[in-house]
Amino acid sequence: MGLITLLSGNKSENLFLPAHGRGNSLPKKLRKLLKLRPGIWDLPELFEIGGPLIGEGAVAESQKSSASEVGVxxxxxxxxxxxxxxxxxxxxxxxxxQAVLMPRNIHKSCIQACLFGGLTPILFDVPFLSDRGHAYIFDRSWLQRVFIKAKELEEDIAAVVLVNPSYQGYSADMEPLIKEVHSHSLPVLVDEAHGGYLVSQIRADLPKSALTLGADLVVHSLHKSAPGLVQSAVLWSQGDKVDPFKIERSIELLQTSSPSSLLLASCESSIKELIEPKGQKKLNARIEEAESLSEFLISHDVPLLQNSDPLRLILHTSKYGLSGIEVDKKFIDKRIIGELAEPGTLTFCLGFSSHKGLKKKFVRVWNEILKSSNSQQKFSLFKRPPFNVVSKPLNPCSSSWGSNFESVSLKESIGRISVDMVCPYPPGIPLLVPGEVLDKARVDWLVEQRCFWPDQISDFVRVIS
Ligand SMILES: Cc1ncc(COP(=O)(O)O)c(C=O)c1O
Known part of the structure; x- marks a missing residue:
């Protein structure tokens, strides 16, 4: 089947990202634009339009207005x-x-930046939920312990990155964490890829965006947590800890010289959707619908785990000895497509469109899956990853990545230094980064992880030759 044919079909229950649900909840203005003559919107950085780094034009005006409405x-x-x-x-x-302090459940993009930016990632361990195999949130005292250990490494730490909420929708109390980072006179970047809609502040019981809690830089993925087109995102900055000129220089370094005007229009419209009353009303309705779906599923014995994001449902498959990756395949057979299949769970992203007909079908499909699987308990507890409180790669990330390498079997890699990341995707969290040494504990753990992610983790690793 050709790509175009594939893109044209839609017979599934879309519980995956992008969150606009195959166009169902794209902002009205963007839908109107897309209904005009195809391609009419595909323009270069013309004088009136400009671009993210151009001081004048519609994009500059739009960025100014979004920042001011969000209060940064x-x-x-x-x-x-x-x-x-x-x-x-x-x-x-x-x-x-210089070095950057970041949690072990950091997205691979940040490790890649260390790689090509010549930075040292100092990775710190985070709490682990062994009943489901997830990294979890931490508090200020955890971060204080991290700082004590990180300082022992005697690196020149320039900044801290925090990730919140997580892919599965766990959210920490960010204010004390941000304060802790600032108490060390360091700037903090929050990867809020999964928390874009929190800027709407529509309900007091939802987590607050780090933007309202003093973070210096915050990044939102507008297709993951707002109704934007794939690839759309926004970087917010506030305060005087990070020079905007340095930000623009760095964006210039990595951004295409032809940013898509359609994607930029999508950035504008999805942000507006989060802060304007009409969009907020719609979002509120979606959240209420999601809560009612979740209550229904729980009342019908579907094992959902608690999180802080009503738009993400975590099905606890390992509670019944089942792998989320296997369960995902079975849901897909029944045309219910989830987002994040992991060894112990399957996370569904409801996004911003309605799923009114889903309740009963979901329960029926889950019960069929349970019945058809021989439900002897295969695993129920996941081993904690063998990470120290803090660690840095033994060899610099960038030179390791660029080194001559050879492939060796994972089991025979003890003592070698990796040139690559080992990183199941999604969620895109590296289990090993370039320059790290494969000690016995890590190899044993990776071998076990390979049993859980057979299609994602290879039997071989590339190591410095
Ligand atoms: C925590 C986190 N940060 C960043 C990203 C990257 O987002 P994008 O797909 O918009 O590049 C992801 C993607 O999965 C993510 O999970």
Whole structure:
């Protein structure tokens, strides 16, 4: 089947990203634009339009207006996802040779930035939920312990990155964490790829965006957590800890010289949707519908795990000894397509469109899956990853990545240094980064992880030869 044919079909229950649900909840103005003559919107950085880095024109005006409505100093729209803007942020925050402190459940884009920016990632361990195999949130005392250990590494730490909420929708109390980072006179970048809609502040019981809690830089993936087209994103900045000129230089370094005007229009319209009353009303309705769906599923014995994002449902498959990856395939057979299949869970992203007919079908399909699987408990507890409180790669990330390498079997890699990331996607969280040494504990853990992610983790690793 050709790509065009594939893109034209739509017979599934879309519980995956982008969150606009195959166009169902794209902002009205964008839908109108897309209904005009195809291609009419595909324009270069013409004088009147400009671009994210051009001081005048419609994009500049739009960025100014979005920043002011959200209550921050500046913002830049992005056309290469949260990936591109996180990477630009890191290059703006740290010089080659400096280090950046980040959690072990960091997205691979930040490790890539370390790689090509000559930065040292100091990775810190995070709490782990062994009943489902997820990284979890932490509090200020956890971060204080991290700082004590990180300082022992005697690196020149330039900034801290925090990730919140997580892919599965767990959210920490960010204010004390941001304060802790600031108490060390460091700037903090929050990867809020999954929390864009929190800027709407529509309900007091939802987590607050780090933007309202003093973070210096925040990145939103507008297709993951707002109704934007794929690749659309925004970087917000406030305060005086990060020089906007450095941010622009870094965006310039990584951004295409022809940013898509359609994607930029999508950035504008999806942000407006989150802050204007009509869009907020719609969002509120979606959240209420999601809560009612979740209550229904729980009342019908579907094992959902608690999180802070009503638009993400985490099905706890390992509670019944089932792999989320296998369960995902079975849901797909029944045309219910989830987003994040992991060894212990399957996370569904409801996004911004309605799923009115889903309740009963979901329960029926889940019960069929349970019945058809031989439900002897295969696994129920996941081993904690063997990470130290903090660690940095033994060899610099960039030179390791660029080294001559050979492939060796995972089991025979003990003592070798990796040139690559080992990184199941999604969620895109590296289990090993370039320059890290494969000690016995890591190899044993990776071998076990390979059993859980057979299609995603290879039996071989590339190591420095
Ligand atoms: C935590 C986190 N940050 C950043 C990204 C990158 O987002 P994007 O796909 O918009 O580049 C992802 C993607 O999965 C993510 O999970």
């Amino acid at each position: 100093d500046r913002c830049w729209y992005g056309v290469n996802g949260a990936t591109g803007l996180l990477q630009s942020s890191l290059l703006a925050l740290a010089r080659p040779g």
